[in-house]
Amino acid sequence: MKTTIKKWGINGEGIAFHEGKPVFIENAIPEEVIEFDIKSDENTYLIGEMTRLVEQSSKRRYPLCPIWKECGGCALMHVKYPAQCKMKEGNLKETLIKYADYNGRILPIIKNPEPLSYRNSCKLPFGEEYGELYTGMYERDTNHFQKMERCYVHSKLLEQTRQAVLKIMNEHHLKMYDDKKKTGYRTLVMKEFDSKIQIIFVTGKENLSEEFIHDVTQLEGVVSIWQSVKTETKREVFGDMRFIWGEEKMHLQLEDIQLSLLPRSFFQLNTKQSVNLYNVVKDWMPRSKTTVEAYSGIGAISLFVKDKAQEIIGVESIQDAVDNANENAMLNHADNVSFICEDAGSALAHLVQEKDVDTLIVDPPRSGLDDTMKETILKSKIKTMIYVSCNPATLAKDLGVLKKEYRIVKIQPVDMFSQTPHVESVTLLVRNDDYRPRRRFDDRKDRDYKPRRRFDD
Structure with a gap:
């Protein structure tokens, strides 16, 4: 079927209309003409899948990340940055109305002054392929685990360190978590502030060797290492926290404010x-x-x-x-x-x-x-x-x-x-x-404004 995308959805989908129902189509952009198939009928709306892009929007760009569709973390990677901002302004306005x-x-x-390489932390589960550890993400609404070679929204130092940590882990032949044995590595958690990095290894009942820890401490910018032991199946990422090496807390300077962060503390990304x-x-x-x-x-x-x-x-x-x-x-x-x-x-x-x-x-x-x-x-x-x-x-x-x-x-x-x-x-x-509204005199017209006397009997 052929259609024209009319508007944005709140999750970055394109929305078209078919037989009076909205059709949500991932990776489609308003004003594009596409061909699509209906994947599912959800009673009040339809889920569609784009099969061919017929007329491309000027807002579309080539996405840097090769797995952006599968990962789902960056649903607007295919959209030029000014159009991303317009989409967010429009969706906010429409939702408020x-x-x-x-x-x-x-x-x-x-x-955002840095639309790429801005994210200061990551929390990524481990996978294993051909005997080697890797990190990745689960595809949205699935149990399919997607291997991550590189992330374009992580800060450059954070991403560089993530890759270096994985290399060291594989040199030490470390394994992903085995639920039966309750051993192995579950999740890699990292934070980067002011070019300093904290690493938290979420593991089963695992002893981190001195040789492994020493190799990780040699990485540029690493100042803090923690281990979190977790064998339960709860959704909470962390378990029992153990300080391993370096600085117990991360320190962050925001203008004239100093912040100290414990490993489980949240700060904006x-x-x-x-x-x-x-x-x-x-x-x-x-x-x-x-x-x-x-x-x-x-x-x-x-x-x-x-x-x-x-x-x-x-x-x-x-x-x-x-x-x-x-x-x-x-x-x-x-x-x-x-x-x-x-x-x-x-x-x-x-x-x-x-x-x-x-x-x-x-x-x-x-x-x-x-x-x-x-x-x-x-x-x-x-x-x-x-x-x-x-x-x-x-x-x-x-x-x-x-x-x-x-x-x-x-x-x-x-x-x-x-x-x-x-x-x-x-x-x-x-x-x-x-509430007392105040008139703002922002532009030339307002500066020249002079109130006129009213003659209202």
Whole structure:
């Protein structure tokens, strides 16, 4: 069958229409004419497969990665970068209209200065082929494991080190994890900050030889080695953590903020764009008496805005992250910043009773805000809210609820994850009773503007 692709899907697919139903077709680009087959009928929509590209879009490019289709991690590798950004802006706008009935101000996306080689960490399972270890990824929605020769979105040092580590492992004839014996190597986890690399080997009941560890320590940039012993089948990647060599923590400088990260601590995958995102939050945050940051992680955002509030309280449900965050507050001499371990919604409920909380920052997981959190926000007297989101769908649904009491002032998308359809964003909300729109005098027309006297009897 022949069709024209009409629009983007949220996962980077092209969408056409057949007999009144949308057809989602991977790797197709709007305005392209293609031939396709129907793979499945999902009642309200169809899944199609492109069989021939008839008329190619000017937005299409040759993808650098030879396994981009099979891997699925970079669903937009075949799309020119400016078109990727337009797609993300368009999908964000469409999602906000659909779920929040919002058609207001969305600022131009902050583009990634490095659309390739930007990712500062990886978490890759091991495979084995002809007696040699390799790392890879499972193809999306399958159990098929795809070998990775090279990743184009890893930072150059991270990728260079990943390949060198594999070479050393194979020189030592190491084996992948055997579930029956409970021995072998399961996952390779690496982080790179400021040209320094931490490596975590997730293994079964395995003793890492001194010779193997010595060889890995000779690699340029490697400063920390950990082992995580895991024999359970739980989805959690890590098991029992064991410090092996070097520095126990990673250290990261973000402008004038220093961060120390424990091996299991999460930090944004794109360091440079994280600074841009945090600066948006800082610029938009008003001077505050008491600010609460929910889902605060290791405390990066709270520390970035530490000079704009008398008191900042971060709330995080993972104790390791809270301990890490409080250490970071001490490291940055931020006496007005502290962190507690508690459920975000429950903590906010009692904090608004005890303190005059006037600003709230939230950076929830992809699932968005839970019902307790939304209910607490609506009942509170919090004047300003800044919502950092990694999922336009849950953001829009949450805003659809919050707009009962809050006005959306503006939204700033940030391209954190180039080559993928994902988009980060920052939303500024002000409580309806406190909203006072101010005219901006940005351009020549506005500078020349003079209010005219009204004669209204």
